[in-house]
Amino acid sequence: MGQIACNVANDYFDFKQGADKEDRVGFARPLATGALSVRQVKKVLYITVVLTAIVGIIALCLNFSWWILGLGIAIMIAIFAYSTGPFPLAYHGLGDVAVFLFYGLAATMGSYYYLCGSLSWDAIILATCMGLASVNILIVNNYRDVEEDRRANKRTIAVIYGKELLPLLYRTNTVLIPILCLAFYRPIWNFLIMMIFFLYEIRLSSQLRETKGKDLDNLLKRTSQGVLLLAIVLIAIILIHLRY
Numbered sequence: 001m002g003q004i005a006c007n008v009a010n011d012y013f014d015f016k017q018g019a020d021k022e023d024r025v026g027f028a029r030p031l032a033t034g035a036l037s038v039r040q041v042k043k044v045l046y047i048t049v050v051l052t053a054i055v056g057i058i059a060l061c062l063n064f065s066w067w068i069l070g071l072g073i074a075i076m077i078a079i080f081a082y083s084t085g086p087f088p089l090a091y092h093g094l095g096d097v098a099v100f101l102f103y104g105l106a107a108t109m110g111s112y113y114y115l116c117g118s119l120s121w122d123a124i125i126l127a128t129c130m131g132l133a134s135v136n137i138l139i140v141n142n143y144r145d146v147e148e149d150r151r152a153n154k155r156t157i158a159v160i161y162g163k164e165l166l167p168l169l170y171r172t173n174t175v176l177i178p179i180l181c182l183a184f185y186r187p188i189w190n191f192l193i194m195m196i197f198f199l200y201e202i203r204l205s206s207q208l209r210e211t212k213g214k215d216l217d218n219l220l221k222r223t224s225q226g227v228l229l230l231a232i233v234l235i236a237i238i239l240i241h242l243r244y
């Protein structure tokens with residue numbers, strides 16, 4: 001729910017701040033295309049934020065912890081802080097950090113802590129891998145949107161340092177993931193399972209530089225599917241590793 005609320009907030013505030021216009025290259029946005037009015041999206045935003053809080057409070061009632069309450073508050077703040085407020089993270093080159101923290105560390109370590117009541121190095125490593133793969137999605141997104149973002153004064157990493165840096169960042173994240181998982185390559189064929197993800201993602205990283213315009217939407221979709229593939233690969237690796 002938190003993620004849905006964050007996406008709706010992003011649609012709403014990006015449109016209001018002029019970052020999403022009719023001529024945007026990426027996937028259609030309800031406000032930019034006129035499919036929904038500002039009032040309607042504002043209503044959806046209220047509903048999703050309230051639902052996030054309700055679901056979160058229920059989860060906290062079932063299993064209370066001060067750390068998880070802190071995480072819940074951070075999630076409620078991040079829903080807005082990504083796109084708006086006095087220092088919108090996505091507008092100050094911190095979108096990638098936010099994605100790494102929330103889709104990687106918060107989601108994976110938070111779930112682990114919620115269920116187990118403690119943290120482990122394994123959870124930290126897995127969370128880092130999920131975060132790096134999630135950042136790759138934003139890298140493709142920002143590579144595609146660099147011109148629009150520059151015009152809207154949205155200072156993403158691509159706008160600040162130049163979009164040429166992004167294929168290198170994508171590749172670095174992809175290489176780091178199998179390295180971080182070194183401790184899980186027992187039995188050795190766990191390494192081969194990891195190679196399924198690595199070869200898939202490294203191929204995408206080399207396509208980033210040559211892909212243009214609308215085709216980047218397809219690369220974005222395949223990078224998102226890469227996160228799902230990584231989750232499946234990591235589950236398989238952990239289950240096999242635990243048996244040995």
Ligand SMILES: CC(C)=CCC/C(C)=C/CC/C(C)=C/CC/C(C)=C/CC/C(C)=C/CC/C(C)=C/CC/C(C)=C/CC/C(C)=C/COP(=O)(O)OP(=O)(O)O
Pocket residue numbers: 002003006007010011014026052053054055056057059060068069071072073075076078079082090095098099102103106107108109110111112114141145
């Ligand atoms: C009032 C109160 C305290 C309520 C409690 C709230 C609450 C939620 C409690 C939950 C606590 C519990 C039980 C937690 C345990 C379970 C766990 C760990 C859940 C974690 C879930 C989690 C981490 C959710 C994260 C949700 C959030 C806020 C994600 C934000 C991440 C983020 C920065 C996303 C950006 C995504 C976007 C929009 C990218 C693209 O934007 P943009 O660059 O503009 O591109 P374009 O618009 O062109 O596409």
